[in-house]
Amino acid sequence: MLILKPASHADDMEVDRKEEIVTPGQVITKDLAFMRGHGTFTLNEQLVASVAGKIERVNKLVSVKPLKTRFNGEIGDVVVGRIAELGNKRWRVDIQGRQEATLLLSSINLPGGVQRRKNEADEMEMRSFFAEGDMLSAEVQAFFGDGGCSLHTRSFKYGKLRNGCLVVAPSALIKRSKSHFISLSCGVDVVLGLNGYIWVQKHVFISPEMQNQPEGLYINENDEISMEEREAISRVCNIITALVNHKQMIYETIIVFMYENSLEYQPVELLSADLQKSLIDSAISQLEAAE
């Protein structure tokens, strides 16, 4: 059935007023004791904002965090990316950032054991590891001089992603937390890439024995996925989309609350704007009550 609704004003969405907002060109402080962080620059011995956002002060470091920006990673960040192209002993990975990231051949796990050294044959068969279009999870290892980052998948929790689908969110909405690999009780795993790519998949149980035999690291096929599992995956995808549409931070607890609240509806009903808003509101009030 086709649903048509009248257009609504953008201002209908509530945004809480922020007090410490600065806009580009605004002077933050004249005190030279402060060091400048992201989003600021010095002019005539004054610290001036270069983006619009909230001021953050950490000891002597002053920075401005803009509301929206492309992913600016730090070492150790968990990201989800898509292979864009194959290069010389490396892959270029799209992470929705300022530049494509690099995954070096020397930074991945090779089948046949951890200790195996890479040889000529590996380079030729790079495509059998990661081909163009493949999705993967990885960690930021280092930065190059021009600002691009280098990734690695040297731990078993990282690697090729399958059995699920991708949801795209602005990177600013992903909350930094201890773990970005979430297992929900409904049998759905979520990988919250800090760059805004979120992978929702069927739960995969990795036993300790499997970790020592990485033959199956680069399988290109999905396992059997039942109808219930698909419904659960689509439910979680729609919940995350709802959070994105309403500009809410995305993290484990809010997803869990919203999931429980949404069980009385069909996954497809979760696409409606009104239902999304009411689910988010109730989850937020649950969170506030829990504090």
Next chain:
Amino acid sequence: MSRLELITPEGLRVDGRRPKETRRIYSRTDLLAADGSSYIEMGNTKLITTVYGPKESKNNNSNSIINVEFHLASFASGSTAKKLRNDKKLMENSIAIRDIFESVLIKSFGRSEIDVFIQVLQSDGGVLAAAINGTCLALIDAGIPITDYVTACTAGYCNEQAILDLNYIEESSEVPCLTVALTPKNEKILLMNMEHRLHLDNFDSVLSLAKTGCQTIYESLDECIRK
């Protein structure tokens, strides 16, 4: 055809404004799924600006560069003249906008580029000025660091007075029209175009009026961003 009276004896212009009044400005950001976007209305001139970037540059540039594309919808202008894709005037506008914003951009990214697309939905005078204001908002919405806002406004001279923010009727008559863009903090001028003839004596008053106009617009844009 009788000559339109641009300013009545009571001091009102064609659309009822006073000489030094700008048109009603409405602006908002974040309307499309792009890195940054803005919608701006200056009177009846309406346009959407979208910004993509900073993103991977296919050319090997060491500095950030901005690519600007200007699109004028066929239904945008008053006449039904066929829209020329490669209209030189639109290209000139694109180059102007690129130069303006590359100078306020803080060069901290390597090998990346920023794409700016301006889509004019309705044109009723002051299109370049509105495009500059829209681009400024969209860049800020995208979180791209710049040293200051850039606001722009048009001003002209008619019947012995300087007038602010010309609409299409005023622009298409033989009134001299000055478009000015500046950074509000230090009032440095980044762009200045003028059409038709203006006596040097009157130039100052027109220019200072344009500068005031820019400041007014700056306040309005700033308010919009803060929301």
Next chain:
Amino acid sequence: MISKVEKDYISKGIAAGIRNDGRGPNESRQLELETGIINQASGSCRVSVRGGTEVLVGIKVSVGDIQELDTRDEEEEAMKNRADVGRIVCSVECSPSAKIVLDKRQIEEMCILYTQILNRTLNGPQGGLDLYKLCIIPGSVCWILNIDVLILNYGGSVFDAIFMAVRGAIHNTRLAKVKVESTDGAFDFEVEDDETEVLEGRENVPVAVTAFQIDKNHVIDAMPLEEQCSDSSVSVMVNKHGKLCGVQKGLKGSLETSLLINMIQHCQNKGQEVISAMDSFLAQEERRIIDLVEPVGFR
């Protein structure tokens, strides 16, 4: 770009009857539609699909010569020889937001393709509009409808949204009344500014429904990832009375006849649903305009 496992996930899901966002293969996303948002245009309409696609259509009506066209195109030649009809000229442009999914050449090809399909479908009796009424003075002067489509955001199923917006804009278009006088066999006409009328036949303008084939099944209102999983698509233009006004196959794959007929039938049914929902909505819009309520536009 899409990975093998994503393709497999999507196609197995569709075979089981469930898509990535929980919809069934025949379900479409929620839409917003608004008419009359561009004052300077004779008619306009904006359609946004929840989840991405946004299309804006503006129509400018002008008076032109019937013999103006100078073209080698056969179809246009045929139209040119009709000395007693008006003309519809369409053009489709895409804002570069589509560059995220498609590359430059694909975008250009897409725009050219859509332009041609629109021109073909609307310029003729299957387009619904009464083109004879658009003729002012037979053999010399007629009304020309310039329909300009702007794709603002690409989120899949763009063609369907375009047609819907075109239909909405046509519904919204007002034509000035024309008085034709003849003196000694020579005709002259005068456009009356105050009185306007709607376009005759606007309720018969078709809508388009596009189905994308994925393995042995098909989906309607596809999302960009689903489009990338598909090898062929069928767009069906159907009008209020259930009549087919145009069929177009897209993409590079080949289709089995039985699957093709199946897809066409599904689209036809879906099209009827779309039209009836649209018509009741457009009636609401008319009331809003009469009540002088301001449209939201892009605010």
